[in-house]
Every structure is written in structure tokens, then in C-alpha cells.
Amino acid sequence: MIVLNFDQINGLSDSAREHLLGPAAEKWSGGACTLPNGMKLVVLNPTHGRARTNATLMEEICHVFLGHQPNRLSIVTKDERGKVMARDYRKSDEEEAYGVGAAGLLPYAALKRLLVSGKTSRQIAARFRVSRELVEYRMKVTRLWPEYKSSAR
Numbered sequence: 001m002i003v004l005n006f007d008q009i010n011g012l013s014d015s016a017r018e019h020l021l022g023p024a025a026e027k028w029s030g031g032a033c034t035l036p037n038g039m040k041l042v043v044l045n046p047t048h049g050r051a052r053t054n055a056t057l058m059e060e061i062c063h064v065f066l067g068h069q070p071n072r073l074s075i076v077t078k079d080e081r082g083k084v085m086a087r088d089y090r091k092s093d094e095e096e097a098y099g100v101g102a103a104g105l106l107p108y109a110a111l112k113r114l115l116v117s118g119k120t121s122r123q124i125a126a127r128f129r130v131s132r133e134l135v136e137y138r139m140k141v142t143r144l145w146p147e148y149k150s151s152a153r
């Protein structure tokens with residue numbers, strides 16, 4: 001897998017570039033494609049912060065690792081908050097790649113140890129360079145959430 005800088009993309013018009021980094025910057029996190037030799041190429045949105053980029057890159061790695069087949073055309077869908085987004089894989093594959101990627105970024109043992117020591121989700125997020133949403137998602141899927149919620153922090 002090769003990760004390209006946005007600046008390394010050739011053949012993108014100035015208007016497309018301005019659109020992707022300007023008005024549309026919030027609407028995409030990364031894109032991937034397969035080269036004729038089977039190698040994956042990933043481009044990450046350079047306007048997003050470190051935490052979001054880490055999650056995007058892990059998700060793309062997991063799609064490849066888990067052998068997910070991309071849709072021929074990306075599906076435009078709405079997320080839970082009603083935000084329109086493009087999806088390149090089946091919904092179940094997206095969930096699986098995000099879940100495995102999040103576990104790679106924030107393993108259970110480390111999460112549990114920090115939670116027991118009284119750290120907040122914000123502190124844990126800063127330590128692991130991920131978003132607070134990712135930390136809380138991990139707490140929920142690992143069933144540490146009730147323990148976290150019941151302790152005053």
C-alpha cells in the first residue's frame with residue numbers, strides 16, 4: 001500500500017483541487033484505488049487533523065487487510081447525523097474496517113488501564129492521538145462504557 005500526498009496527484013484541475021480542499025474538505029477523509037499490479041494507493045485529506053487522519057488511514061489499511069471488495073461506484077449515503085457522505089464499500093465492511101482500525105489505534109488493555117486510573121475520554125484521546133468519539137466508541141464496543149459513565153470524572 002502506498003500513501004500519496006494530495007500534492008502528488010497529477011492531472012487534477014485547479015478547480016477540482018480548490019473544491020476538494022475548500023468547500024468539500026469536510027465531505028471526504030480519504031480515497032483508495034487499486035493499481036493494475038494489485039497495489040493499493042491511498043490519498044488522505046490534508047486539511048484534516050492528526051486524529052482524524054489516523055482513523056482514516058487505519059480504516060483504509062483494514063479494508064485491504066480484511067480483503068474487502070470496493071463497490072464499482074461509490075455510494076452516496078447519509079450518516080447518523082444526516083451528513084451526506086460517499087461510501088466505497090458495503091456498509092457492513094465499513095463498520096468492520098472502522099472497528100478493527102479503532103482497535104488497532106486503541107487496544108483494549110491500554111484503554112482499560114487508563115480508564116481504571118481515572119483518565120477522561122479526552123485525556124485518553126490526546127494520549128493515543130485519536131478523536132474523543134473514537135475513544136468513546138471503543139468504550140462502548142468493549143463494554144467499558146457503563147464503568148466509565150458511573151465514575152465521576
Ligand SMILES: [Zn+2]
Pocket residue numbers: 059060063088089094097
Ligand atoms: Zn471505509
